[in-house]
Amino acid sequence: MSDPPKKTFVITRFDPDVDEVPKTQSYEIAVDPDWKVLDAVNYIKDEVDGTLSHRWSCRMAVCGSCGMMVNGEPRLTCKDSVSQYGDTVEITPLSNFPVIRDLVVEMDGFMDKFKKVKPWIIRAKELAAEDGPVRQSPEELEEFKQFSMCINCMLCYSACPVVSNEPEFLGPAAIALGHRYNVDSRDEGASERNAIFRGEGTVFSCSFANECSEVCPKNVDPAAAVNQAKFNAVIDWATGLVLPSGEKE
């Protein structure tokens, strides 16, 4: 039997206690063709260099933890096979995020953006339990289902040119999540969120580069959500001009 193929993984290393700037370290390892990129990084961590830090959890594209830049592209490493890459694979932490250590990035700013879009069902009047469930038709479910598939992997923020230039930009995942509730037939908070969407650094900052949808591993299509959100925010704004009290209701 022939030896398994070898690949060189060039990985960004950064220890804030020691390094002033990130450096790279190369690891040449024999790879199983069935491996995902994450398997290779895990192998390096377990068998070659235990000091390497990276995040991962489910290994099946559900938890969204293992996002990294692979050869310069934001990728979910548990989804990409090593065999789709050449002999040298460059792995760096996700772009547009502060690096804590090696491949681990700071998520706090990202999580804070979600709270801003009020990602929960807002009702003008809460229903009592005895009123029973609020029913939805399959068509009504279809309106938002796609946008609820986000796993918060942050790849879209890493790919977004606007986030790169304006870190305070609300960003694709948060806007898609807000839009997901705006088009949910059970929700009555669209005016509140549309007012947020017309604020600084939100939907109108998007230049529709579409990179977010290109890299999304769950086909959420955040670029579509952002542009639908723009349209709804404009309609809501115009309605507010004609019916000034409309926004307050």
Add this chain to the structure above:
Amino acid sequence: MKQFLLKVEPVIWLLFGQGIMIGTMLLTGWVLVMGVLAPLGVVDSLSYEHAHGLASSLIGRVVLVALIALPLWKGAHHIRSLSIDFGGADRDTELATFLYGIASVGSLLAIVAVVRL
């Protein structure tokens, strides 16, 4: 200026969105027919009187203003976005004022020209 831009952003985006539709679909066809096919004789050219009659009707005037003004807004918004994405330009600097200024002046001139037809 920043606050003003923020306030009018929905209007700019609407003009931009319509500009994309007009610019991509109608203007392309317009240029193809009027700029290429008619001079080549592939399609019959309109006589001056016929063309003037069409353009100076109410619908003709509206279509002409839309064909000239909306793509200006599309272009201005695209260049602003591209300058931010690729050139690292500031969102609310003179660039936005300059680009939307051109689009505004162009739109006004288009309206004046079309009214005077």
